[in-house]
Amino acid sequence: MITADCHLHTQFSTDSEASMESMIEAAIQKGLRTVCFTEHLDYDYPPEDGKEVFLVDLPAYQEKLFELRERWRGKIEVLFGIELGMMPYLGERCEAVVRAWPFDFVIASSHLVDGRDPYDPSFFEGVSEEEAYASYFRTVPANVEAFSSFHTYAHLDYIVRYGPHRNERYSYEKYREVLEPALRVLIESGKALEVNTGGYRYGLGQPNPHLDVLRAYRALGGELITIGSDAHAPADVARAFPLLAELLPSLGFSHYAVFRGGKPELRPF
Numbered sequence: 001m002i003t004a005d006c007h008l009h010t011q012f013s014t015d016s017e018a019s020m021e022s023m024i025e026a027a028i029q030k031g032l033r034t035v036c037f038t039e040h041l042d043y044d045y046p047p048e049d050g051k052e053v054f055l056v057d058l059p060a061y062q063e064k065l066f067e068l069r070e071r072w073r074g075k076i077e078v079l080f081g082i083e084l085g086m087m088p089y090l091g092e093r094c095e096a097v098v099r100a101w102p103f104d105f106v107i108a109s110s111h112l113v114d115g116r117d118p119y120d121p122s123f124f125e126g127v128s129e130e131e132a133y134a135s136y137f138r139t140v141p142a143n144v145e146a147f148s149s150f151h152t153y154a155h156l157d158y159i160v161r162y163g164p165h166r167n168e169r170y171s172y173e174k175y176r177e178v179l180e181p182a183l184r185v186l187i188e189s190g191k192a193l194e195v196n197t198g199g200y201r202y203g204l205g206q207p208n209p210h211l212d213v214l215r216a217y218r219a220l221g222g223e224l225i226t227i228g229s230d231a232h233a234p235a236d237v238a239r240a241f242p243l244l245a246e247l248l249p250s251l252g253f254s255h256y257a258v259f260r261g262g263k264p265e266l267r268p269f
């Protein structure tokens with residue numbers, strides 16, 4: 001069983017309208033013991049209609065979370081996390097925000113490649129899908145080199161949600177040249193790899209990363225994983241967790257990590 005959802009967004013993130021209360025209530029209904037909120041903070045995300053996006057009001061976020069942590073104490077554990085959208089030149093700014101706030105859990109994510117989000121269809125104009133995907137996977141080692149104060153790397157193949165053929169022409173073997181270095185750098189630096197069930201919500205029939213990538217990570221010696229739904233609405237909290245609780249042990253993972261105060265607690269499946 002998986003009893004913690006460690007990737008959740010609420011109205012403190014630009015792309016969610018969910019209240020923190022509604023997400024906690026959904027988590028309790030699904031039998032979770034722990035939730036970790038991980039609001040978006042993406043420095044230098046391209047402004048939309050002249051407005052800055054994907055920044056977070058950290059004082060308000062922390063105040064609300066600490067209040068709800070007390071209110072639900074004894075029923076469910078509420079952890080304080082952040083999802084940092086990385087680009088290599090942002091390393092020092094990201095280190096500074098992690099030093100300044102008492103986060104339990106820090107997620108590093110590749111959302112932008114050279115300032116452009118694959119979520120935007122124009123990302124794929126004038127470039128082959130193969131080259132676009134490879135350019136995305138190459139961001140992982142570059143970001144890990146620039147920024148070390150994170151615990152897990154999120155949705156390693158996020159880009160396959162948005163490509164012209166999504167994950168139909170995608171496999172670990174096809175992109176091994178760029179995926180293997182991404183997996184190795186996480187293993188060598190002692191970081192976790194996130195299993196993000198947003199892929200099921202996007203109809204990929206796979207988590208992000210793909211099960212073959214998770215299998216390769218395990219074969220390379222990777223053991224440390226975190227699990228999150230990346231829910232932006234209550235209905236998606238803990239999505240596909242019963243399925244993952246069967247699949248991940250079959251790939252050779254015996255435990256998943258829940259970070260509290262930056263330290264992993266390993267929970268068995």
Ligand SMILES: [Zn+2]
Pocket residue numbers: 083109111154155
């Ligand atoms: Zn993300």
Ligand SMILES: [Zn+2]
Pocket residue numbers: 007009083230
């Ligand atoms: Zn997210």
